[in-house]
Amino acid sequence: MVAELTHFIGGKHVKGTSGRFTDAFWPMTGEVASKVPLASAAEVRAAVENAMAAQPAWAATNPQRRARVLMKFLELVHKEYDSLAELLAKEHGKTVADAKGDIQRGLEVVEYCIGAPQMLKGEFSDGAGPGIDIYSMRQPLGVVAGITPFNFPAMIPLWKAGPALACGNAFILKPSERDAGVPLRLAELFLEAGLPPGVFNVVQGDKEAVDAILDDPDVKAVGFVGSTPIAEYVYARGCAAGKRVQCFGGAKNHMIIMPDADMDQAVDALMGAGYGSAGERCMAISVAVPVGHETAERLVSKLIPRVEGLKVGTSLDPTADFGPVVTKAHLDKVKSYVDVGVQEGAALKVDGRGFKMQGYENGFYMGGCLFDHVTEDMRIYKEEIFGPVLSVVRAPNYEKALKLANDHEYGNGVAIFTRDGDAARDFASKVQVGMVGINVPIPVPLAYYTFGGWKRSGFGDLNQHGPDAFRFYTKTKTVTSRWPSGIKDGAEFIMPTMR
Numbered sequence: 001m002v003a004e005l006t007h008f009i010g011g012k013h014v015k016g017t018s019g020r021f022t023d024a025f026w027p028m029t030g031e032v033a034s035k036v037p038l039a040s041a042a043e044v045r046a047a048v049e050n051a052m053a054a055q056p057a058w059a060a061t062n063p064q065r066r067a068r069v070l071m072k073f074l075e076l077v078h079k080e081y082d083s084l085a086e087l088l089a090k091e092h093g094k095t096v097a098d099a100k101g102d103i104q105r106g107l108e109v110v111e112y113c114i115g116a117p118q119m120l121k122g123e124f125s126d127g128a129g130p131g132i133d134i135y136s137m138r139q140p141l142g143v144v145a146g147i148t149p150f151n152f153p154a155m156i157p158l159w160k161a162g163p164a165l166a167c168g169n170a171f172i173l174k175p176s177e178r179d180a181g182v183p184l185r186l187a188e189l190f191l192e193a194g195l196p197p198g199v200f201n202v203v204q205g206d207k208e209a210v211d212a213i214l215d216d217p218d219v220k221a222v223g224f225v226g227s228t229p230i231a232e233y234v235y236a237r238g239c240a241a242g243k244r245v246q247c248f249g250g251a252k253n254h255m256i257i258m259p260d261a262d263m264d265q266a267v268d269a270l271m272g273a274g275y276g277s278a279g280e281r282c283m284a285i286s287v288a289v290p291v292g293h294e295t296a297e298r299l300v301s302k303l304i305p306r307v308e309g310l311k312v313g314t315s316l317d318p319t320a321d322f323g324p325v326v327t328k329a330h331l332d333k334v335k336s337y338v339d340v341g342v343q344e345g346a347a348l349k350v351d352g353r354g355f356k357m358q359g360y361e362n363g364f365y366m367g368g369c370l371f372d373h374v375t376e377d378m379r380i381y382k383e384e385i386f387g388p389v390l391s392v393v394r395a396p397n398y399e400k401a402l403k404l405a406n407d408h409e410y411g412n413g414v415a416i417f418t419r420d421g422d423a424a425r426d427f428a429s430k431v432q433v434g435m436v437g438i439n440v441p442i443p444v445p446l447a448y449y450t451f452g453g454w455k456r457s458g459f460g461d462l463n464q465h466g467p468d469a470f471r472f473y474t475k476t477k478t479v480t481s482r483w484p485s486g487i488k489d490g491a492e493f494i495m496p497t498m499r
Helices: 041-061 063-079 081-092 098-114 155-166 181-192 207-215 228-240 263-279 293-308 327-343 398-407 421-430 467-472
Strands: 007-009 012-014 020-025 032-037 122-127 132-140 143-147 171-175 198-201 219-225 246-247 253-259 285-290 347-350 371-372 389-392 413-418 437-438 474-484
Touching: 007 041, 007 063, 007 181, 032 467, 041 132, 041 143, 041 207, 063 081, 063 098, 063 155, 063 181, 081 098, 081 181, 132 398, 143 155, 143 207, 143 437, 155 171, 155 181, 155 467, 171 207, 207 219, 219 228, 228 246, 253 263, 253 398, 263 285, 263 293, 263 389, 263 413, 285 293, 285 327, 285 398, 293 347, 293 371, 293 389, 327 389, 371 421, 398 421, 413 421, 421 437, 467 474
Parallel strands: 143 171, 143 219, 171 198, 219 246, 253 285, 253 413, 285 389, 371 389, 413 437
Antiparallel strands: 007 012, 007 198, 020 032, 122 132, 132 474, 347 371
């Protein structure tokens, strides 16, 4: 029997009333897993009104007590870590081990947010002027929202919700309709942890729900993660509505392999970073850039048997390297990119398009693909594929490799593998990309640093998690105070100074 999912508004599961639904699938089997309601503007507004009613009391709760709710939430998630990871794996398609990493990286941000009492401290200047003190305070925005993608259904909602809640805001989550079960369970666990009803709401939906969030005057800030075209749309419409907006889009992450690199280490890194989670990561390495002909030949000769030997399995197979992609439509899209690469003249060294999973022939499976001799003018180089496809772009020298990363329209993540400290330091300084790895293939910062890309990978002034998150979800108020005993009689008509 196909389940019908709900919204989560005001601390309760609420059935959809718009009459519109979409199917969510089990990627392993291709079967319909659930019917997901698509919210109308009226349903979004109901969530906003519940959030508005709950937010003042939550904001008035001191930061230490808010942090205790987050601590309890962490405890509850850890108690059902395995079952939550299995649900995530089934809904998304990634392996259970990968799903646990998804959850863990989200929890690490919540752990960081337990430090809210420290992060929300303002500044104080005693005696800034004659009898005058000046101090600042950080206050919540009110109702804020997060619009999150399918590829990290636990991590990215927690990256958005953790800081927003710690700062005293009420939060509305619009998760991907492709794997919405985990976000609903997170909402239940927040309520169980002591979060007041209405402070965390989940609204399922598509563009109609997104537009309603962007247009609602009572939603003060919106965070988004997804493709670049949608990120640009959300950023433009949200800013036009006077909101604070941060949007993170697509990526085409390069990994430069210098001639002195440990080649076995570099190949291991490329295999995990390029094919893990079937390539459905915004930080996946999709472009390998060997420097010099000999380096390229050594790299490709080692990559071919490794890609051919990848084990594709079900999400519940503990021995699988990766599982199915999220939907049939996405599978077809990824395969079409491989078709384009062949048509454009790239050398397809390993072709995974024909892979079928025995006993799961209707699942959304695809083997790993490897292209060599990819050039800058090819679509498979310029566009984000978001699948298990790695392209090798050969560079004659270091300067050309650096230029490739700098000239690409995306600037999310990049890596260099080398034993040369001078080259690594020069690269880190000059590369025009937001997150850099030195002998680290997926340079996702830890929770107490910020995550964000440059160029068309990121829109907005502040990044996700770390100190930037507390800046994004609060506004600063500065108070200048003087008490009557220090006030002179008479009006002053000149600009006040501290002389």
